[in-house]
Amino acid sequence: MLTRSQVKSFISRYPDFRDEVLSIHYAPRMPKAMVKETQKIVALARKFNDEIARPLFLELDRKTHENPEFLPWDLVKKANEWGFYTMWMPKVFGGKGYNMPSIAYFSEEIGSVCLGIANVIGVHYLGVAGLMMAGNTRVIKKVMNDVVQGEKTGDPCLIALAITEPMAGTDVEEIELEDRGKITCHVRKVKGGYIVNGTKIFISMGRLSKWTVLYGYTNLKKSSENTVVMMVKQGMKGFTYGTHENKMGQRICTADVLNFEDCFVPDELVILDPERAKGFTKQKSRDVKMRHLDYVLSLSRPVVGSFGTSAARGAFEAALRFANEAEIDGKPMISYEWVQCRLAEMYSNVRLGRLAYAEANLANQHRGVYNILQMKPIYYYLKYLPLAFFNNVLSPLLTNRSIGTWLMSKWYLDGQKPEDQHLCTGLGSLAKFNGTDIGVKNCQIALELMGQTGMRHENGMEKILRDAKLLQIYEGTNQLNRINVFKSLIAPACPKAKIFEE
Amino acid sequence: MITALNKDLKPFEDLITEFAREELKPHVEKNDRYPYDSRDAEIIESNFRKIYDLGFLGIMLPEEYNGIGQGISALCMMLGHVAEVDASYSLIIFTSSLSQEVILAAGADKTAKKLFPQAKTAQDYFISFPSFTNPGQVVTLPQAAISGKDYKLTGNLDYLVLGNFTNWAVIPAKVSGKQGYSFFLVDLKDKAVRKSAPIFSLGLHACPIVDITFDGVNAQLLGEEGEGEKYFNKASKVLHVATAAISSGIMKGSLKEAMDYAKEREQGGWTIVNWSEVRMILANMTVKSKAVDMCVAGTCQGIEAGIPDWGVYSMAAAIHVHEMACEVVTDGIQVLGGNGYMKDYGQEKRYRDARQVQALLGLVPLRKLSLIREISA
Ligand SMILES: Cc1cc2nc3c(=O)[nH]c(=O)nc-3n(C[C@H](O)[C@H](O)[C@H](O)COP(=O)(O)OP(=O)(O)OC[C@H]3O[C@@H](n4cnc5c(N)ncnc54)[C@H](O)[C@@H]3O)c2cc1C
Numbered sequence: 041m042l043t044r045s046q047v048k049s050f051i052s053r054y055p056d057f058r059d060e061v062l063s064i065h066y067a068p069r070m071p072k073a074m075v076k077e078t079q080k081i082v083a084l085a086r087k088f089n090d091e092i093a094r095p096l097f098l099e100l101d102r103k104t105h106e107n108p109e110f111l112p113w114d115l116v117k118k119a120n121e122w123g124f125y126t127m128w129m130p131k132v133f134g135g136k137g138y139n140m141p142s143i144a145y146f147s148e149e150i151g152s153v154c155l156g157i158a159n160v161i162g163v164h165y166l167g168v169a170g171l172m173m174a175g176n177t178r179v180i181k182k183v184m185n186d187v188v189q190g191e192k193t194g195d196p197c198l199i200a201l202a203i204t205e206p207m208a209g210t211d212v213e214e215i216e217l218e219d220r221g222k223i224t225c226h227v228r229k230v231k232g233g234y235i236v237n238g239t240k241i242f243i244s245m246g247r248l249s250k251w252t253v254l255y256g257y258t259n260l261k262k263s264s265e266n267t268v269v270m271m272v273k274q275g276m277k278g279f280t281y282g283t284h285e286n287k288m289g290q291r292i293c294t295a296d297v298l299n300f301e302d303c304f305v306p307d308e309l310v311i312l313d314p315e316r317a318k319g320f321t322k323q324k325s326r327d328v329k330m331r332h333l334d335y336v337l338s339l340s341r342p343v344v345g346s347f348g349t350s351a352a353r354g355a356f357e358a359a360l361r362f363a364n365e366a367e368i369d370g371k372p373m374i375s376y377e378w379v380q381c382r383l384a385e386m387y388s389n390v391r392l393g394r395l396a397y398a399e400a401n402l403a404n405q406h407r408g409v410y411n412i413l414q415m416k417p418i419y420y421y422l423k424y425l426p427l428a429f430f431n432n433v434l435s436p437l438l439t440n441r442s443i444g445t446w447l448m449s450k451w452y453l454d455g456q457k458p459e460d461q462h463l464c465t466g467l468g469s470l471a472k473f474n475g476t477d478i479g480v481k482n483c484q485i486a487l488e489l490m491g492q493t494g495m496r497h498e499n500g501m502e503k504i505l506r507d508a509k510l511l512q513i514y515e516g517t518n519q520l521n522r523i524n525v526f527k528s529l530i531a532p533a534c535p536k537a538k539i540f541e542e
Numbered sequence: 543m544i545t546a547l548n549k550d551l552k553p554f555e556d557l558i559t560e561f562a563r564e565e566l567k568p569h570v571e572k573n574d575r576y577p578y579d580s581r582d583a584e585i586i587e588s589n590f591r592k593i594y595d596l597g598f599l600g601i602m603l604p605e606e607y608n609g610i611g612q613g614i615s616a617l618c619m620m621l622g623h624v625a626e627v628d629a630s631y632s633l634i635i636f637t638s639s640l641s642q643e644v645i646l647a648a649g650a651d652k653t654a655k656k657l658f659p660q661a662k663t664a665q666d667y668f669i670s671f672p673s674f675t676n677p678g679q680v681v682t683l684p685q686a687a688i689s690g691k692d693y694k695l696t697g698n699l700d701y702l703v704l705g706n707f708t709n710w711a712v713i714p715a716k717v718s719g720k721q722g723y724s725f726f727l728v729d730l731k732d733k734a735v736r737k738s739a740p741i742f743s744l745g746l747h748a749c750p751i752v753d754i755t756f757d758g759v760n761a762q763l764l765g766e767e768g769e770g771e772k773y774f775n776k777a778s779k780v781l782h783v784a785t786a787a788i789s790s791g792i793m794k795g796s797l798k799e800a801m802d803y804a805k806e807r808e809q810g811g812w813t814i815v816n817w818s819e820v821r822m823i824l825a826n827m828t829v830k831s832k833a834v835d836m837c838v839a840g841t842c843q844g845i846e847a848g849i850p851d852w853g854v855y856s857m858a859a860a861i862h863v864h865e866m867a868c869e870v871v872t873d874g875i876q877v878l879g880g881n882g883y884m885k886d887y888g889q890e891k892r893y894r895d896a897r898q899v900q901a902l903l904g905l906v907p908l909r910k911l912s913l914i915r916e917i918s919a
Contacts, residue, residue, distance in 0.1 A: 102742070105576045209879050210809045220811030242880045288883050288890035295880075367681050368908065378907060484868055487897050488906040492674040492701050495743045495901055502744035502897075509875055509893060510883055517879055519819050540810060542818045 054533050059463055062402040069406065073423060078142040081127070085149035092118050097154035097292075101503055104291035109284055112292045115160055116248055120196035124161045125187055129168060133181055134188035137422060140339070140410050141401035144346035148394065151350025152357065155507035156292035158347060163244040163293065166340050167199025170253035173335040173409070174269050174311035183251050183271055190250070200249035201336075202240035202298050209242075212255065213337070213516045214524075215330045216540045218264045225300070227256035227268050233306040234268060239282070239299050242514070246296030247281045250274050253311070254300075265325045269312035269332070270305045278303030289506030331456075334465045335409050337515065341468035342400035344515045348475030349393030351508035355482035356386040358501040362490045379489070386485055389478040396474045400467040408456065408464035466528030469521035476511035476518060483508050543839040544619040551619055554612070557596065558620045562627040565592055570628045573748040574891050578740045586707055586750065587664075593631065594664035599638040608659040609642070614780055615842040618787035622838070625791025626798075629895040630748030632788040633673070636902070637703040639784065641669035641712045643777035648725055648765030657710065657727075670711035670730065673703045674751075676778070676904030677714035677723055678771050684715040684756050686726060686763075693717070693726060693763055695756040705730060705752040706737050713754075713761065714770050723770040726761035734759035745894035778903050779853040782860040783841045785902045789867035790838045792899065793831040796874030796892045800824060803878050803887075814877075823873050830866040837863060857913050864900035871896040 042050070051057045058065055096115070104110045119125065128143050129135025143165060151158035171180055183199065190197030203212045211221030225238030236256050246252065254272045257263035272279055282297030310316075312332060314325035321328060360383060366373040373379050404410050456464075483505040487494040494501040512518045527539045545555045566589070573585060593599060601617050603609020610616075617639055625632040645654050661667035677683060684697035695715050702711060711730050714723045728735065734757045740750035765773055801824060804815040814820045841859040845852045871893045875882035882889040900906060 102577075105742075204880070207808070217810040221809060286885040288885065288893070368679070378911070382907070480872060484897075488900070491901050491905040495674070495745075495898055496701075497742035497744075502894075505744065505897065506894065509872065509890075512872075512876060513880055513883060517876065519817075519823075519876075523819070 062399050062406070062467075066402045066406045074139050074142075077139055077423075078145055081138060081142045081146050082149055084122075085146045088122055088124075089149060089153045092122075093150060093153045093157050097157060098498065098500060098503070100154075100292045101156070102497070108286050111248060111294065112160060113248070115157065115292065116196050116198070117194065119157075119161050120191055120194065123191060125164055125196060125198060126184075126191050128165055129184050129187065130172075131422060133184040135184065141398075141405060144343050144397050144401060147343055148346045148350040148353065151347045152353040154292070155347055155351060155354075155504070155511075156290040158350065159244060159290055159293040162343060162347070163200070164198045164249070165343070166244075166336070167201045167249065167251065167253050169336045169339045170201040170269070171199060171251075171271065171311065173332050173339075176311040179271055179309060179311050186250060196248075197251065198245055198249040200243050200246050200252040202243045202246065202252050203255045204240060204242050206239055206241050210517060210520050212263075213333075213520060214540070215264050215326065215333060219262055221263075223257055223260050223263045225254075225256045226260055227258055227270075227305075229258065230304070233304055234270065234310065236270075236272075236278070236300040236303045236305055239297060241282075241297050242285065242295045243298050244293055244295055244514075246298055247284070247294060252298065254298075254305075258314075264329055266314060267312065267325075267329045268310060268314070271309040271311060272300075272303065272305055273309075276303055276305070288509065289503065290510050331461070334461055338400075338404055338408055338461075338464040338468040341472035341515050341521070342397040342404070344511055345393065345397040345400065345468075345471030345475030348472070348477070348479035348508070348511045349390055349397065351479030351504055351511065352386065352393055352475070352482040353390045354504045355479075355486040355501065355508075356383070356390055358494070358499070358504065359383060359386060359486040359489050362486075362493060366493075382485055382489060386482045389482050393471075393475040393478050396467075397471040400464070400471040403460075403464045403467045407460035411456075462528040462532075466525050469516070469524040469528070472515060473512075473518040473521040473525070476508070479508040479511055480505070543835040544615050544622070544842060547839050547843060548615050551616055554616055555619055555623065558598075558623045561592070561596060562624050565589070566624065566627045566631060570888065570891070571885065573628065573630065574885075575747055576742050578750060586704075586748075589631070589748070590634065590664045590668070590707070593634065594667055598635050599664065599667055600642070600658065601635070602639050603642050603658060604646075607642075607654045607657075608661070613842075614783060614845050615839075617784055618838055618842050621784055621787040622791035622794070625788040625895075625899075626795040628748060629788055629792050629892075629899060630746040632791065633703065633746050633749045633899075633902075634668070636781070636784055636788065637671050637673045638668050640673055640777060640781055641671040643781060644671065644712050644725055644773050645669070645727075645764055647773040647776040648769070650727075650764045653727060653762065653764065665707065665709045668704065668708045668710075669727075670702050670705045670708045672699060672701055672714070673903070674701050674901050675714075676908070677774060679904050679908060680714070683723055684713065686715040686717045686724065686761060688717075689760070693761045694758045695726060695728065695761045696758050697756060699754045699756070701741065701751050702754050703751050704749060705754050706740060706750055711754075712764065713756075714774075715761070717767050720768040722768040724767045725764040725770050725773060727764055728756070728759055728761045730754075732759045743898065745891065745896075745898035779856060780845060781856075782853075782903065782909075783838060783845065783856040785899060786834070786841070786860040786863035787838050788899045788902075789863045789896060790831070790834045792892050792896050793827075793834060793867050793870045796871050796889060797824075797827045797831045799888050800827060800874045800877040803881075807878075820877060823877060827870045827873050830870050834863045834866050854913060854916060857909060857916075860903075861906065861910055861913070864896070864906070867896040868900060 126135040127138050131137035147158050147162050186197045205224055207222035211217045227234040227236050252272050254270050256268050257266050259266040278301045280299045282299050285295040317328045363374045363379050493499055531537050545551045597610050600609030601612050605611040621632045684695045684699055686693045686695050709731055711728050713726050713728050715726055716723050736755040738753040804820055805813055807814050837859050841855050844855050875889045875893055878889055881887055
């Protein structure tokens with residue numbers, strides 16, 4: 041048999057077996073309470089679907105067609121009432137502190153009924169991720185406190201994230217491309233803050249969000265080294281909204297143009313600044329930015345993968361309902377082998393999509409940003425310690441400018457090995473493009489099975505097809521995500537490979 | 543491609559491309575709408591009248607019935623060019639041909655001689671038809687009962703193309719006590735016909751579709767009782783390739799817009815057409831679009847030459863082309879990134895329209911299975 045060192049050497053040879061099958065290595069380490077908590081969250085999502093989403097979603101979609109300027113305030117208020125905007129914010133910042141991976145299962149549930157509604161809830165957490173991953177605890181505390189108060193008072197406070205520009209979509213999602221692109225959102229240092237000029241486009245829930253995580257650049261030619269991330273608040277002087285995009289699907293979730301004209305943002309709202317970062321990390325500005333972006337996308341892309349899985353599931357469920365009811369030549373449609381095989385294929389797509397995002401979650405949990413939170417003792421401390429501990433001990437510690445920011449930045453900026461970073465971002469991209477491709481694919485199979493029934497708005501299926509297409513585009517197009525999988529997970533085996541050359 | 547193989551069609555092609563460019567193109571975005579409102583009757587009527595005046599509604603109808611008397615190549619060429627701009631109008635022209643072919647297949651010569659030459663308006667000339675159905679697959683069709691010399695229809699029929707606009711429809715219904723179904727000509731102005739509001743559908747929005755309820759409306763039998771399936775199969779056999787032509791037109795539109803955009807849009811310091819992956823997507827779209835173009839043209843030629851099994855080619859071409867079209871329009875959006883998802887560009891409409899066209903003439907898998915039935919028989 042093999043010696044221990046032989047086993048190690050075979051296992052770690054490319055492709056490293058430990059990285060290839062995360063589930064067998066990490067599932068046993070999952071705290072039991074986390075499974076229970078996730079079940080509770082899925083149950084809550086199902087209840088919300090029964091009581092709010094299912095009765096409403098088609099009517100809301102119709103309203104957005106009748107009036108393209110329609111804003112889903114009532115829906116946002118409902119989601120706020122149900123506590124959805126604080127569920128995945130850490131307890132120390134006033135949130136409910138649910139385990140982050142559970143948001144993917146939650147999103148799959150809601151998205152299987154309506155992707156637009158899932159995004160009305162989910163994209164707030166893209167903002168939360170952008171804010172958190174900059175590690176500025178004072179600002180995190182301030183903004184999250186607004187979200188918590190918004191929940192208490194019934195006046196929802198959401199967070200959007202604005203990085204895309206009219207001339208730069210793919211370019212701002214990939215640090216290797218940024219400096220070659222036409223970036224225009226300029227920020228200039230002045231006393232006490234920055235002056236912002238520029239435009240951001242396609243910002244999900246932009247005009248419904250009180251706070252926005254904004255990416256600006258002090259040097260437009262070398263933006264990768266000169267990115268300033270800041271929080272801007274609705275109503276700030278010089279910050280206005282442009283047109284409300286007329287989209288094919290996910291219409292209930294707005295995509296907005298954000299205009300900045302000599303908008304002053306005070307230093308207190310700057311969350312990532314290359315100059316200030318030098319004080320507490322040895323990393324170069326460009327690396328800090330890359331790490332930040334990688335973290336955010338490693339978190340958000342598996343969730344988009346779960347959206348894609350939910351589209352696949354919605355389509356599967358619609359086709360199943362149809363096949364259960366329809367007849368062919370006087371016999372139940374569901375009894376035909378060819379129908380059963382198509383349904384099996386769709387079902388398999390759903391499960392494969394889910395496995396892909398579950399693996400990406402495991403990477404984030406054990407090799408990425410949630411690493412510490414997932415260690416059993418820490419998980420249980422955070423889950424069961426009384427709230428007073430968070431408020432009186434942890435919170436002041438973390439919001440102390442130097443200790444808090446130092447702690448967070450050590451944890452976030454210096455805490456992850458490059459190979460772990462590759463694993464997390466690679467699996468995030470894989471879950472994203474795989475889940476969203478099978479989403480569109482299942483829609484196609486369902487529509488072929490359903491014929492004219494699938495074409496009618498009232499039956500819901502055609503809406504899933506419209507909604508699903510967006511998923512292949514945002515959070516990096518599926519092309520960019522495929523290239524990222526190559527870059528992060530395959531390129532180590534290809535010494536000659538150059539990325540973004542051809 | 544069709545005109546390249548058949549030069550005689552050139553004058554028609556010039557006419558149709560000019561019409562599509564001048565009359566349809568400027569209004570595509572405006573006409574792709576929901577909800578329908580009072581303006582719609584006017585919009586539909588004016589576009590419709592133009593199509594009628596140019597003779598497009600009777601392109602395959604023999605001259606003796608006041609048609610143009612052309613073959614399947616001319617129809618497909620026309621449907622393709624129109625679909626390249628707005629496939630909704632292809633659906634109108636297609637449905638007109640389908641109902642005419644059913645009437646002729648039923649041997650209802652007298653009816654045809656009365657209907658078409660006497661028609662003074664587009665509403666009279668165009669005969670509505672449930673083009674998205676193979677009536678043989680519908681579980682509950684309207685019921686027909688004999689009443690004197692004629693019949694009376696009761697019950698519902700879903701998804702009648704332009705049923706809210708025209709005066710006549712060909713309706714499939716079951717005669718009590720008879721096997722199979724039969725076709726009837728129904729006057730849609732009759733008080734015993736109730737029409738729903740236009741159905742909110744995935745695509746082809748400029749061509750409204752309604753559900754119909756019959757409360758004992760008078761109906762005239764077309765051909766023989768219980769022979770509906772035979773007539774439908776005869777008519778659809780040739781027209782399957784016409785649905786393929788619509789998809790082929792949509793693909794060309796999608797490819798052109800993607801190509802134009804890729805040559806303009808810059809990312810990573812150069813136009814995106816320089817990224818080899820974007821080029822590969824465009825290449826895949828081109829391969830599919832060109833192969834499909836040839837497939838439609840070749841099938842038309844085969845049908846006109848009366849090659850053996852031409853019906854099988856027609857149906858196979860349609861199934862294959864629709865599949866390719868749905869892939870191409872999905873990539874067509876992708877090349878434009880976020881902009882492709884917005885209504886300011888044409889790609890999202892094509893993404894919807896291609897699926898709607900695929901649903902013509904009944905469920906895709908059942909069409910496939912009927913193909914194998916025909917071959918193995
Ligand atoms: C409805 C909607 C909501 C959105 N929400 C948000 C939001 O909340 N916040 C936010 O910041 N952004 C948001 N986005 C923006 C989204 O992330 C971008 O649309 C996406 O990154 C693609 O950018 P683009 O649209 O500019 O496409 P482009 O980057 O112009 O891409 C066009 C095509 O070129 C390809 N391409 C470009 N570069 C390369 C390359 N190097 N190699 C290979 N192929 C390439 C792309 O894959 C694509 O097919 C949203 C977009 C939409 C449509």
